[in-house]
Amino acid sequence: MNWLNLEHLLLEPAGQRLVTTEPALDHPQLWEKSLSLAAGLQARGIQRLAVHLEDAGMLAIALLGAWRAGVSVLLPADLQPQTRQRWDDAVDAWLTEAGDLDALYQAPLSAAALDLDACGLSLCTSGSSGEPKRIDKTLRQMANEVQALETLWGADLGEACIIGSVATQHIYGLLFRVLWPLCAGRTFVRQQLAFPEDLQRASREHSQFAWVASPALLKRMGDNLDWPALTPVKRVFSSGGALPLEAASSLHQRLQQWPTEILGSSETGGIAWRQGEQLWQPFADVQLSQDADGALRIESPYLPAGHIEQTADAAKIHGDGRFELLGRLDRIVKLEEKRISLPMLEQALTEHAWVAEARLGVVQENRAFLGALVVLSGDGLHALRNQGRRTVTQTLREHLSQHCEALALPRRWRLLRQLPLNTQGKLPQADVEALLLAPRPKAPEVLAQVEANGEWTLQLAIPPDLAYFSGHFPQTPVLPGVVQVDWALNLGQQLLNLPGQFAGMEVLKFQQLVRPDDRIELHLRFDQERGKLYFAYRNETAACSSGRILLELASE
Numbered sequence: 001m002n003w004l005n006l007e008h009l010l011l012e013p014a015g016q017r018l019v020t021t022e023p024a025l026d027h028p029q030l031w032e033k034s035l036s037l038a039a040g041l042q043a044r045g046i047q048r049l050a051v052h053l054e055d056a057g058m059l060a061i062a063l064l065g066a067w068r069a070g071v072s073v074l075l076p077a078d079l080q081p082q083t084r085q086r087w088d089d090a091v092d093a094w095l096t097e098a099g100d101l102d103a104l105y106q107a108p109l110s111a112a113a114l115d116l117d118a119c120g121l122s123l124c125t126s127g128s129s130g131e132p133k134r135i136d137k138t139l140r141q142m143a144n145e146v147q148a149l150e151t152l153w154g155a156d157l158g159e160a161c162i163i164g165s166v167a168t169q170h171i172y173g174l175l176f177r178v179l180w181p182l183c184a185g186r187t188f189v190r191q192q193l194a195f196p197e198d199l200q201r202a203s204r205e206h207s208q209f210a211w212v213a214s215p216a217l218l219k220r221m222g223d224n225l226d227w228p229a230l231t232p233v234k235r236v237f238s239s240g241g242a243l244p245l246e247a248a249s250s251l252h253q254r255l256q257q258w259p260t261e262i263l264g265s266s267e268t269g270g271i272a273w274r275q276g277e278q279l280w281q282p283f284a285d286v287q288l289s290q291d292a293d294g295a296l297r298i299e300s301p302y303l304p305a306g307h308i309e310q311t312a313d314a315a316k317i318h319g320d321g322r323f324e325l326l327g328r329l330d331r332i333v334k335l336e337e338k339r340i341s342l343p344m345l346e347q348a349l350t351e352h353a354w355v356a357e358a359r360l361g362v363v364q365e366n367r368a369f370l371g372a373l374v375v376l377s378g379d380g381l382h383a384l385r386n387q388g389r390r391t392v393t394q395t396l397r398e399h400l401s402q403h404c405e406a407l408a409l410p411r412r413w414r415l416l417r418q419l420p421l422n423t424q425g426k427l428p429q430a431d432v433e434a435l436l437l438a439p440r441p442k443a444p445e446v447l448a449q450v451e452a453n454g455e456w457t458l459q460l461a462i463p464p465d466l467a468y469f470s471g472h473f474p475q476t477p478v479l480p481g482v483v484q485v486d487w488a489l490n491l492g493q494q495l496l497n498l499p500g501q502f503a504g505m506e507v508l509k510f511q512q513l514v515r516p517d518d519r520i521e522l523h524l525r526f527d528q529e530r531g532k533l534y535f536a537y538r539n540e541t542a543a544c545s546s547g548r549i550l551l552e553l554a555s556e
Contacts, residue, residue, distance in 0.1 A: 002185045003150065006143040007114040009182060010034055010068055019182065020057040020190050021161065021205075030061060032108055033101075037065030040104030050074045050091040055098070056168050056178050057190045062095050063121070063178075067114050067139065073121040075169045077132070077424065086132060087124075116140035123171055125266040125424060135266045137171075144301040145269050146180040148283055152273075153235060153260075154184060157210055160234040162188040163202045164212035170424050171266045172239045176212040196221045203230055210234040214425045215243040216418070218251060218259060227254045235260055240425025244356060246377070248276060263325075268309050269302030272323070279322035288317060295329050331429070333362050335370070340408045345370075348403040352396060354380030357419055361432035363412055371412035371436035372396075375419060376464060384415065384464055385515050388475040412436055415465035417445075417517065440467040444487060447519075449495070455525040456495050464516040479514035484545050488524065488535035492549070496526045498533060500551040506532070508547035512539060520544060 004014065013028035041049065049071050053059045066073045074091055076083050084094070095101060119139040124132055162181045166173040173192075181188045193199045196217060203209050215238055233255060239262035252258045258275035265271075272280035282288055287299040291310060298309040312330040317323040327343025334340070342360045349358040349372065357375040362368055374396070376384060384392050393413045400409055414435055421427050444460040451457075462479065469477035485505065492498050514520060518539060525534045536546040 004183050004185070006139060006146060006179060006183055007116050007119075009114070010064055011111055011113055014185075017185055018187050019060065021187050022190065023057075025057045030057075030064070031111070033061045033105070034064035035068060035108035035111065036105040037061060037101060038068035038109045039106040041066060041069040041071050042109070043106055044093075044104070046071055046092045048072050048074070048091045048093075050076055050087055050094045052076050052079050052094070052096050052169060054167075054192060055190045056164075056188060056192075058098060058101060059168050060178055060182060061101065064114075067119040068109060068112065070118070074134075075121060075123050075174070077124045077169055083124075083132075114139060116143060123169075123174075123266045125170070137269075138304070141269060141302050141304070142175065142179055144285075145175055146183050148270070148285070148301075149175070149180050150184055151284070157184075157186065157234050158208060160186060160208040160210040161206040162186055162212060163193065163199060163206075163209050164189065165193050165199055165217040166212060166214050166240065166425070167192055170240075171269065172262065172264070173212065175270075176237060176239075196225055200225050200230060203233065208232065208234060211236045213238055213259075214240045214421075215247065216241075216421050216425060218243060219247045219418070221251070231255055233257075237262060239264065241421065244350075245277065246356060252276065265311075268298050268311070269300060271296075271298060271300075279318060279324055281322050288315075288321070288323065290315065290317065293329055294326070296323075333370075335362070335368060335407050338405065338407060340370070340404070345400065345404060345408060348400055349374065349396065352399045353377065354383055354392065354396065356380070359419060359427060359432050360410065361429060361436050363433065363436050369411045370408060371414070371433075372410035373414050373416055373419065373432060373435055375416050381464065381517050384477070385517075386476065388473075388477055389413075389415070389465070389469065390474060413465075414440070417461065417464060440465050442467050443490075446491075451495075455523060456491075458491065458522040458524070460520050460522055462514060462516060462518045462520065466516065469516060477516050481508075481510050481545065484510075484514070484537060485535075485547065485549065488522065488537075489533065489549055491522065492524050492526065492533045492535070495524065496533070498526060498551055500531065502549065503531075503552040504550040506548040506550060508545075509543075510545045512542050512544040514539075514544050 010031060013031045017027035019025045019027055019030050049066050051062045051073055053062060063073060074087060076087055079096060116139045120137050123135045125135060162177055164173060164177040168174050168177050177188055189202050193202055211233060213236060218238055236251060236259040238259045243259060243261050248259055261274050262270060263272045263280055270283050271286060272282045274280045285301050289297045291297055294314045296311045296313045296315045303309055312328045314326040314329050315323045316326060327341055331342040332339055333342060345360055346358045349355050354377055355374055356377040359373045360370055363371045397409050419427050441463040444462055447459040447461055449456060449458045468480055468483045472478055472480050489502060521538045523536045531551045533549040533551060537544040
């Protein structure tokens with residue numbers, strides 16, 4: 001590959017070097033647009049710029065143009081009103097869509113090398129507490145990191161097109177999806193592809209490709225994909241959280257390679273990498289030590305010169321420099337004066353065959369106690385469906401009792417389809433505790449809905465922890481028929497603007513049971529003349545239930 005240092009990307013246009021696909025953008029176009037944007041920023045006196053662009057090609061233009069103009073860049077995590085309000089006073093302008101760039105283009109500035117120490121950007125991260133935090137990076141730190149990535153994996157990737165499922169507003173996506181391929185001369189797909197089917201579709205358009213993904217996406221890559229067509233993938237990167245070994249093993253079986261997990265953060269940059277059950281291998285030139293509590297301390301060329309970053313990650317460093325993580329020290333809580341390590345209990349829970357993932361938190365009511373968010377494995381879902389919720393939670397409590405005192409056993413359980421990670425692949429502790437305080441769900445999850453010829457078809461997921469399963473029946477949870485009727489009426493009112501009120505039922509049939517975590521289809525049609533709402537639930541193979549709901553106009 002024809003490597004260009006990050007600081008030299010605007011020195012001169014590089015021939016037929018292609019940067020992005022769909023639409024195509026080559027390096028001469030990138031070079032000209034970046035210098036034209038730089039001229040526009042200077043002409044308007046903009047010195048501080050917030051950039052949030054979903055198109056990674058436009059983001060590359062915005063970053064290089066801003067750096068050439070001597071403008072500081074802020075990458076907000078999202079464009080929610082509270083986010084814009086939070087950072088409005090810190091910037092002079094926002095770039096959020098293609099038109100914002102078009103309005104700034106002027107006759108280009110002259111080509112020049114970028115100043116590694118004067119140029120930089122600020123990243124916004126929620127951290128574990130959920131409170132937004134601003135982290136400043138210099139171009140030198142990022143240049144050091146992309147050079148290290150190329151040294152480590154460049155030969156393996158060759159001319160692979162980089163396809164990503166993660167946002168470029170955060171350090172992992174920014175480095176792996178934009179800055180590294182820019183320097184290496186690899187093309188990259190502009191859009192973030194958040195679903196496995198989209199990743200597959202993009203991969204089929206390239207003879208060589210690599211994935212920059214998150215654990216959340218990799219865990220959802222199931223049997224419905226054309227795995228033989230995906231085996232040419234050069235490397236699968238994963239970062240943003242721990243990738244469960246079950247998911248990593250599944251990918252290894254299907255792709256004949258282990259995904260490469262990256263350990264790092266916005267504060268530290270990359271720290272280490274691993275594959276499968278291996279220990280973490282520090283990146284070259286990353287120096288690790290520990291404080292008195294055993295938490296990692298990091299010295300790195302991806303940090304400010306002379307700075308040592310103190311983490312809250314407890315670790316065991318082996319003689320060859322590799323290490324294993326032992327959990328976060330800032331997630332140790334006190335109950336009745338007893339210190340309890342939440343990561344230790346979570347690890348113990350995931351050792352049970354019924355548990356794929358777990359997160360614990362403190363529930364503050366009359367008296368503080370622990371609660372658990374649990375994503376059940378396939379075996380766990382089978383147990384839930386055939387033995388009931390009480391058996392599952394009691395079995396997990398008994399398993400956990402071998403690892404802790406009775407006061408540390410969770411008293412509240414929430415059984416989830418997946419952990420509700422935020423856009424950065426995190427689950428802040430405040431969100432864990434809010435979920436534990438929330439009541440169990442009473443409605444289905446609507447995955448998709450379409451309308452054709454007056455009939456609505458909805459794809460529904462039945463929450464494994466649905467409140468209506470309790471007591472109906474304790475050992476074999478079944479969705480009650482009255483709830484199915486109620487859901488049909490409520491969803492019909494939302495979609496069909498139904499008149500009047502419930503007045504009775506006709507030809508009600510129940511044919512197949514609906515169980516925890518089922519995926520079902522709901523068909524709704526309203527006969528205006530007769531005042532009847534027709535509904536039918538189906539699973540993949542058969543009808544589950546059907547009927548007609550009679551409606552009458554409310555009296556004046």
